[in-house]
Amino acid sequence: MVIDELRRVLGADKVLTDEASRAGRRRDSWVPSQLADADRSGEPLPCCVVRPSTLSDVIDVVNVCRAARAPLVPFGLGSGVCGGVLVSADSVVLDMGAMNRVREIDTHNLTASFDAGVRGSDAEAQVQARGLMLGHYPQSIGISSVGGWVATRAAGQFSTAYGSIEDIILSLEAVLPNGEVIETRRTPRASSGPDLRHLLLGSEGTLGVVTGVTLSVRRLPEKRTGAAFFVRSMDDGFAVQREILQRGFQPPVLRQYDAVESERMFGAYARSGDGLLVVVHEGPAARVDAEVAGVAGIAAQMGAEPASAKAADHWLAERNHVPTFGQFFENGIVLDTIEIAALWDKVGPIYRAAIAALGAVPGILTASAHSSHGYRSGLNLYFTFVARPEERSDMKATYLECWRSVMRATVEGGGGISHHHGIGRIRREWLRSELGDGGVALLRTVKQALDPDGFMNPGVLIPEERTNDE
């Protein structure tokens, strides 16, 4: 029995079988899982939760589960929103929360090494105490782990200048499904074969367990300042953002809200019918000043009137608030966010198509979007939908219909189906549209090679094999 074997190798204190521990880690924050819990619909609990405290513990867990063919479900801090964590009754949940040491902070090389289970906000506090910053600020920073960022290919709010997790990670340590450890070299850049970090980045627990992460951090900036502009339409705002980025400016934060969200999020700083473009500049003071003037000049030239810079301060103050949905669900309201990405010429059409499609879903209350990550080639869109179906029992169906609306508009519009939340279970059926048959086959080949027993987080990310008659 896998529990006995885990107790034998780890010690009984690291193997939890009480109902509260099992219930607390049976899922991430995916809406259908939350709905199931709210309905007390008897969703399964895992057979046990293991809490390794060392790399060697993780190796043991992987080896025991592989030998026992027990589904092993890695769990960071449970903030995922795509169903990347969900158990069956025979699952072993690998809770990384007890592997939470800060390993080393190096102010000379600007590197910071953490156990995978370190909470993001703890990591940031630790480096800030040394005058540094991570530069990676997902909204979930207070409820997500450093290892989770790697496993899901996370992006932070300051990514437009500082990049996403793949640009900030220097090296990683991971346990592969066969129990072997890889630790990539801490070097600024390498041309030493394929970058093996990328097999783990975005693998969502299917190709291994990330146990340690070294980030390439930054000194705290000399200056930070905000700005905001009114944009008359999403297309107008996209044009302004494109000009800012393609002219070579890189403010870390560049967020554009449609009229619905501007009013909802910015109240007094919003102007009815207009969208808002919010900017945060950071860096050496003189360079920030040049960038502020450059961005303001582009906005003026393109007819985007200045709004109060307090809109940026407001955003900075509120940015880590993660709303909880429980109250909504109790009132029969279902809601979620969906992020996608696209090239500049596709982002406007996808915005309109997705909002229109959401608007046609029975029971829809609001459908809105903002962008939050900009690139030379395009940007992301972050949709929010709120719906109240007539029948409470239709909440999940309504939820899925809203997701289908946005995914369909994205795929048909030539966009990418996920900017930074990942695939999990909710996007799995759409991954074939994203990767193509060749890409899915390649992913399946790699999965089969690394995890021939298929015990690592089954049901997540990787589409089922196609049957012949499809």
Added chain:
Amino acid sequence: MVIDELRRVLGADKVLTDEASRAGRRRDSWVPSQLADADRSGEPLPCCVVRPSTLSDVIDVVNVCRAARAPLVPFGLGSGVCGGVLVSADSVVLDMGAMNRVREIDTHNLTASFDAGVRGSDAEAQVQARGLMLGHYPQSIGISSVGGWVATRAAGQFSTAYGSIEDIILSLEAVLPNGEVIETRRTPRASSGPDLRHLLLGSEGTLGVVTGVTLSVRRLPEKRTGAAFFVRSMDDGFAVQREILQRGFQPPVLRQYDAVESERMFGAYARSGDGLLVVVHEGPAARVDAEVAGVAGIAAQMGAEPASAKAADHWLAERNHVPTFGQFFENGIVLDTIEIAALWDKVGPIYRAAIAALGAVPGILTASAHSSHGYRSGLNLYFTFVARPEERSDMKATYLECWRSVMRATVEGGGGISHHHGIGRIRREWLRSELGDGGVALLRTVKQALDPDGFMNPGVLIPEERTNDE
């Protein structure tokens, strides 16, 4: 017979068997291969050279060679310097030079798509004609191909601001060893599972054939200006570079030459005994001005005296000159460059250890280095050695001893063994030090899964399996 089958599927005109064609593609620009040619030492020629002109041709070649178990050796433009291309008598060389269409240049999204065989300088000329630039400028731009940049994980001279090929590539198309095609989605960023582009980036022909590449290009900068500073020692210069980069400045070019190279490369702009730090700034004019002042301020504060900015102009004018070594070889002189990377606290010790080790090689004439790519966490070093062994027949042995000296100093000093030239044959035995046993095993697992027949560029990159008694 593989030649007959290739002629049947491709047409006879795409299958070259004349001696000149076979001799011209039997190798890249690796020094031992050049030495062998100079010695006319009867190195083998491939059985044939195929010149596909379409994706479908490449698929056919891959399928024929796999079925025939014929070693397939992809060949871009042959500028590699690590022995990534070298044939045996039964090899089929896949010369990508005839797949050289510019597929699309998109000035709205700033994307440029090329067949893999397009010459770098042709690609740059094509985008420049539209007011754009690639932002990727390897010294070899006139003799290397876009697909070769991907296959080797190349870095360009402007990487300190613009990133290396993995930061500039938007999507790729490739033929896998099983004949299937993957084409990754053109989207600015994705969290859709592991980034499959990274299985091809740096794969050096062992995991597939890159057939098409889309780059995320840039508008030409509003302003470019250069600067230069004298540094009294390499450590002094490293400290200045570290301060520039860690304070948040990112000039695209930041190159530091030791005293030997300063005098050799910059003549009248050098000062005896000092090193030179050469900077090129690019971007919006006001931001460039802020960066110029910021960098000059740091240099002044740290005691690096201004040198003539003409040193930067001189470098810009000379930067794409690739020296040929033939004349040296004829005179019994062997020489090469070796690039590595390391964190800031390791780069000084590695520099000294490598220069000392090179200095102890019998017949050494000069050993020198510069840095050419800077990061928050460290930088690269680019060593040059020139040696004349007493016996002409010792040239290859002397060459290998110089390489061993630098590789050993790098590995013992905790650096990364290759910054941007790749592994090929020359670094293959050192890859285990870089990736660890776990990393090498993982790479071998992926290779075995994608190319179970082992016909894709055998002998390159991937270390041999260890025997039990090692």
